[in-house]
Amino acid sequence: MRFNGAIVKTAEKTVAIAVVEASFFAMPQNEKLAMMRKYAASLRNNPTIFMAEDADGNPQFYGRPDLINAVSDIPLTYMTWKEYEIKEDE
Numbered sequence: 001m002r003f004n005g006a007i008v009k010t011a012e013k014t015v016a017i018a019v020v021e022a023s024f025f026a027m028p029q030n031e032k033l034a035m036m037r038k039y040a041a042s043l044r045n046n047p048t049i050f051m052a053e054d055a056d057g058n059p060q061f062y063g064r065p066d067l068i069n070a071v072s073d074i075p076l077t078y079m080t081w082k083e084y085e086i087k088e089d090e
Contacts, residue, residue, distance in 0.1 A: 001086045005043055006079040008071050015067045016043035017079070022052040025062060032062065042084045 004019040018039040024032065032050075040048040049063030049071070059076065061068045 001088070002083050003039070003042075003086065004081050005039070005084045006081045007043060007046055008074060008079055010070045010074075013067065013070045014046050015071050016040065016046035016048040017051050017071065018043065018048055018084075019081075020050045020052050022054065022060070024050060024052055025060065036063070038086050039084075042086050 006017045008015050008017060016039075020035075024035070027035075036048055036050070039050070040046065047064065047067050049061050049067045051059050051061050054060055059072075061072060
C-alpha cells in the first residue's frame with residue numbers, strides 16, 4: 001500500500017507525518033495503533049502522527065500531543081512530501 005508522508009525536523013524533534021483518509025478518525029483505537037506501527041516502519045521508525053483533511057481542507061492530526069504541537073504550526077507547503085510504501089505481511 002502506498003501513502004503520502006513527510007519527515008519533519010524541528011529544533012526539538014524529528015516527526016513523521018502519514019496522510020490518511022478522514023475515516024481513520026472513526027476507527028477503533030486498537031486499529032489506529034496497529035496502523036501507526038505499520039506506517040512508522042515505512043517512515044524510518046520515526047515517531048509518527050497521522051494527518052487527514054476535514055471537509056474544509058483543514059488538517060486534523062492524530063498521535064502524541066507533543067509531536068502534534070511540534071509540527072502543527074508549520075505550514076504544510078514547507079514540508080517535503082513524498083510517496084512511501086507499506087510492505088505487506090507475507
